[in-house]
Amino acid sequence: MLIPCPLCGARDLREFTPKGAAVTLHRPDVGAGLDAWNDYLHLRDNPAGPTRELWWHGSGCGAWLVVERNTLTHEVSGARLAEEEAGA
Template identity: 60%
Template sequence: MRLTCPLCGPRDRREFYYQGAEAWLNRPGQGAPAEAWDQYLHLRDNPAGQTRDLWYHEQGCGQWLLVTRSTITHEISAVELVALREGEGA
């Protein structure tokens, strides 16, 4: 699979660190019960179809990317910067 980084262009997916499919939006807060952490870590949905994943361009520009892709076909329909690091421009 290849991802097209908005800053670096097309790259092999091995340059990126996969953070997860929208799970990062629902991380339990400090002091959350063990059941909440169990669900967060072990009971995630595995949807068939379009998902939005958070990826980190670890061996490239060091930016976080939001990747929209199909879990069925692996087709990537969008790659967006989450945010630029301070002092960097697109």
């Protein structure tokens, strides 16, 4: 499987480490209630199909990426820098 790193181009999967769902980029505010933090920490979807995941390009440029991937086919449809996603 190739992952399209925005900085390095298409690279082999073995250069990356998956770190879970990209929803972790959108943390609740510090003053958010316990319910919001509980949902953020413990209630995650486990989709069968298209998803957005955090991947670290540790053996390459060291960038954090949001990778769009289908969990059924493992087809990667895109990737962008996580810092761009977090600011959106």
